[in-house]
Amino acid sequence: MLTVRNLRKAFATDKGLVQAVDGVSFEIQRGEFYTLLGPSGCGKTTTLQCIAGLETPDDGEIALAGDLVYSRPKRLLVPAHRRNIGMVFQSYAIWPHMNVFQNVAFPLQYGRRRLPKQRIDERVRKALNMVQLGEYGNRPAPFLSGGQQQRVALARAIVDEPKVLLLDEPLSNLDAKLREEMRVELRDLVTRLNITTLYVTHDQIEALSMSDRIAVMRDGNIVQESTPREIYLTPKDKFVADFLGKSNFLEARISEYTPGSKLGTAETEFGPLQCTVTFDAKPGDRVLLAVRPAGIQVGPNGAAGDRNTFRGQLESISFVGDFLECQVQVGSVRLRIILDPYREFRVGQTIALSIPGDRLATVAKL
Ligand SMILES: Nc1ncnc2c1ncn2[C@@H]1O[C@H](COP(=O)(O)OP(=O)(O)OP(=O)(O)O)[C@@H](O)[C@H]1O
Ligand SMILES: [Mg+2]
The missing domain is CATH 2.40.50.140 (Nucleic acid-binding proteins)
Structure with missing residues (x-):
């Protein structure tokens, strides 16, 4: 469903060139929950932004449902709004000047295809019900708790029924108890909708409990990719063994x-x-x-x-x-x-x- 081949991205910084992603390859099956796990700065967000089309890679290929959306060899770059991807950002990026309904409706009004008002209303209601915010449509965004903002971001990411959902540390701002609840809810939701999910976290419990497969990243590379059980019980090297538990x-x-x-x-x-x-x-x-x-x-x-x-x-x-x-x-x-x-x-x-x-x-x- 999502294929990433030999992805590379460097940034010019005041300390010289930083190779944020250094030849990353993986393939996610339809309906699979796949997690990139690694320490701060290992290139997780950059990988996600390249897949979403928000960063332009330096090299490699990205294919979505068999269609290339980026290819350096073929000089192909499909813009972000035509990729049929839903994304929840590390910071949620909820617009404070809009209410809950307007936030969730945004991708349908300005995204891939514009829908008539009645269809938008139906879709937004459905998405809000799915994240249990059906009653909150008129609530202004600043009057939401962290957990509710997280759900609004999630509703906005799924409202256009994306083929692939990218989630960048979506639970990191929540308190421990809510985080545990949302882990289960989020996993249930994407399973029910059969959405292919690429999840990013540096939290090993999240990675182990939610994923079908985990890729452990270090310095812009994937060092081991496997099921949670295998990666935990037979880590390939000291870094993986130390990082995961x-x-x-x-x-x-x-x-x-x-x-x-x-x-x-x-x-x-x-x-x-x-x-x-x-x-x-x-x-x-x-x-x-x-x-x-x-x-x-x-x-x-x-x-x-x-x-x-x-x-x-x-x-x-x-x-x-x-x-x-x-x-x-x-x-x-x-x-x-x-x-x-x-x-x-x-x-x-x-x-x-x-x-x-x-x-x-x-x-x-x-
Ligand atoms: N726009 C940018 N300009 C310069 N350097 C950047 C930029 N974005 C990321 N980097 C650098 O690239 C590397 C990878 O960053 P990235 O945000 O992908 O890491 P991450 O794995 O998501 O980390 P975290 O867990 O802290 O979110 C880091 O060294 C970071 O400083
Ligand atoms: Mg990040």
Whole structure:
């Protein structure tokens, strides 16, 4: 539905040329919810603006439903208002001098095709009902809460029934509770309308909970693209593992590995550990292993089991409700783990830990 190939865009700044987007390619299927996730300045907004037609790329191609809307090789550039894309901007961009109805009606009055007044009324009502603002048509824009402004921006983006919806951090200005509600509502809405969605965020929970696929961006490039589950559980390198949630890292040396098999053995500070090998490695290679806090299991009574088991001392315990966030010292390594809040633990206690081999994976060669 949306294809981006080798997209490039640089900006001239006072510090020289900034390569904001540096050869980005991806393809989004019809009805798919696809997220660009990455730290501030990695090129997410620039990518979106190029797709919307609000920035002119330096190179690459963009196709919408099989039709090119931008191609550097073919010297083709379809203007923004003819691209059939809905967009919610990072800042919402609601017009303060208009009321809710006028804001939402705007794309129908000045956009791709102009509709007769009665059709506009119907469409705007429908869009406002969809975001549960049916009663707010006459409310002046400045008298809206952050969450309501966000919904007006969303209604305006879907009122012209776009093929593709671009959402640039649409929930970032909301408080935690509303953000959680809107996550579910927004995802429901685009699923119901079967709109292909390109979502931009730097919030990993949003990305993991809403997306069909996630592309992690760094310095204008996509470094890994996969399903939320795969990207979280088997991050490709240290950057991805670190950016998406909390990880424990462990330096190690591969001691046993048969190419083609999934599991190998690595020599670590905790002794030999069975681990998942995600790239071509051979015995003797130095690697970095990662394990999520939730991947580390705690023995019931401090007794050591057999494989991949070691002991550590609890250094800190903090109660965060659904679980205890703890740090445990194992030799010279401090691990983050999470514990059952219904069990009693105390700082200084020695506990037995184990990591199943499929939860400890190589993330980089050293
Ligand atoms: N109009 C511009 N002029 C000069 N530099 C720009 C311009 N727009 C973006 N940049 C630079 O390009 C890079 C990418 O910016 P972009 O806005 O795409 O990042 P982002 O991933 O959306 O970040 P954030 O999460 O903070 O919104 C940054 O280094 C930024 O400073
Ligand atoms: Mg941005």
